[in-house]
């Protein structure tokens with residue numbers, strides 16, 4: 001699998017059909033574009049916490065928003081996948097495709113996956129460049145380990161979890177993230193405020209002054 005290119009459909013009998021609702025029409029109605037906010041960072045860096053807080057903050061401000069979270073996706077869409085390198089690549093590819101469908105539907109999709117490999121993230125960016133925003137949820141390993149929210153670091157240190165990111169598997173930090181959120185320096189409120197500012201700058205657009213007559 002070349003993860004830098006969109007997979008060609010297995011069947012030859014697949015054609016693209018056109019929607020009769022344009023992306024512009026959706027974003028004018030919603031007051032914002034659809035998009036993918038791709039959170040990446042170590043376990044315990046704060047991806048889930050900030051994704052769920054941001055979802056709430058955006059929702060009460062009238063945005064269409066939905067969080068795709070690692071554990072939830074692995075119970076359904078990726079229930080057939082494990083943690084081998086090939087399965088990790090496929091998992092991220094699927095999440096990218098689903099997030100992109102949300103974005104095309106006009107929704108802001110927030111994805112909260114460690115996604116440790118730069119090539120996997122760049123693969124999603126390459127296929128869905130118009131929607132993709134990489135957001136580095138950054139805290140040093142020692143801070144994440146001290147938080148040890150789920151007790152995973154101590155289990156990994158004891159050798160009970162193999163290939164644990166940051167301990168026995170690599171984490172490749174973004175080289176050119178669209179936004180960096182240092183959770184060891186900022187309280188949650190500040191992190192959310194910075195994320196809201198980013199979204200306002202990148203995804204906002206004026207609502208239609210009145211509902212257009214649509215044919």
Ligand code: ADP
Nearest residue numbers: 042043044045046047048049149183186187188
């Ligand atoms: P991840 O999803 O990246 O594995 P979690 O969100 O599960 O991380 O855990 C992050 C932990 O760090 C939580 O216990 C959270 O309360 C704490 N925390 C402290 N400061 C922050 C911050 N500024 N942003 C996010 N989480 C923070």
